[in-house]
Amino acid sequence: xxxxxxxxxxxxxxxxxxKSIKCEQNLGHDTMYWYKQDSKKFLKIMFSYNNKELIIxxxxxxxxxPKSPDKAHLNLHINSLELGDSAVYFCASSxxxxxxxxxxxxxxxxxxxxx
Amino acid sequence: xxxxEEDPQALSIQEGENATMNCSYKTSINNLQWYRxxxxxxxxxxxxxxxxxxxxxxxxxxxxxDTSKKSSSLLITASRAADTASYxxxxxxxTGANxxxxxxxxxxxxxP
Numbered sequence: 001x002x003x004x005x006x007x008x009x010x011x012x013x014x015x016x017x018x019k020s021i022k023c024e025q026n027l028g029h030d031t032m033y034w035y036k037q038d039s040k041k042f043l044k045i046m047f048s049y050n051n052k053e054l055i056i057x058x059x060x061x062x063x064x065x066p067k068s069p070d071k072a073h074l075n076l077h078i079n080s081l082e083l084g085d086s087a088v089y090f091c092a093s094s095x096x097x098x099x100x101x102x103x104x105x106x107x108x109x110x111x112x113x114x115x
Numbered sequence: 116x117x118x119x120e121e122d123p124q125a126l127s128i129q130e131g132e133n134a135t136m137n138c139s140y141k142t143s144i145n146n147l148q149w150y151r152x153x154x155x156x157x158x159x160x161x162x163x164x165x166x167x168x169x170x171x172x173x174x175x176x177x178x179x180x181d182t183s184k185k186s187s188s189l190l191i192t193a194s195r196a197a198d199t200a201s202y203x204x205x206x207x208x209x210t211g212a213n214x215x216x217x218x219x220x221x222x223x224x225x226x227p
Contacts, residue, residue, distance in 0.1 A: 004157070031213055033214070035217075040219075041152075041201060041219070041220050042217075042219060043158075043203065043217040043220075044217070045214045045215065045216065048213060048214050055214065057214075090157055090158070092158075094213060102146070102148075102207060102213045102215070103148065103160045103163055104158075104160065104215060105160070106150075106157035106158040106159070107157050108156060108157045109155075109156070109157050
């Protein structure tokens with residue numbers, strides 16, 4: 001009965017490859033997110049998405065693209081992987097914001113290593 | 116940048132002692148949240164405090180918020196070895212986009 005799940009948990013790949021990370025939430029939430037956590041544990045928002053709007057952090061390279069087949073899924077596709085993309089990627093979800101309540105539920109993370 | 120900062124970066128205490136972590140942020144907020152991250156795991160929401168609140172309790176957790184100083188503190192009382200984790204504060208961006216901006220985290224180690 002995992003609330004937010006991600007696959008795979010670990011991903012090792014070579015520079016230049018294209019890869020996807022999948023995320024699913026069974027909480028019925030309206031909004032999903034992707035975060036990147038670097039080696040110093042610095043956690044940064046990449047995207048937030050609901051059925052109305054995709055908000056992209058302007059610092060995210062356009063090699064990264066979120067794809068949402070339905071409300072319960074937000075997958076992250078990465079083209080032409082670079083060494084600097086190595087990090088842990090977290091998916092999260094929340095109810096659509098109401099009255100300033102925006103508690104987010106996180107997945108377990110996907111550790112991406114680019115060699 | 117709206118990113119917050121936690122202080123200290125690392126804290127080591129004996130079981131049973133209290134642990135206090137501080138967070139500072141830069142812009143106006145609707146609310147501030149604290150999250151916990153065990154090693155190799157995702158973040159878990161602990162507590163949310165709204166901008167019009169000054170203090171909030173949840174079990175052994177006590178959070179304060181001072182919007183004039185743009186700072187918050189998280190106090191864990193009677194710490195346990197299982198409290199060992201990294202703790203992050205997170206603020207919203209007031210745009211309604213529901214994005215959270217996380218601080219740099221405090222690594223807490225509770226020694227049994």
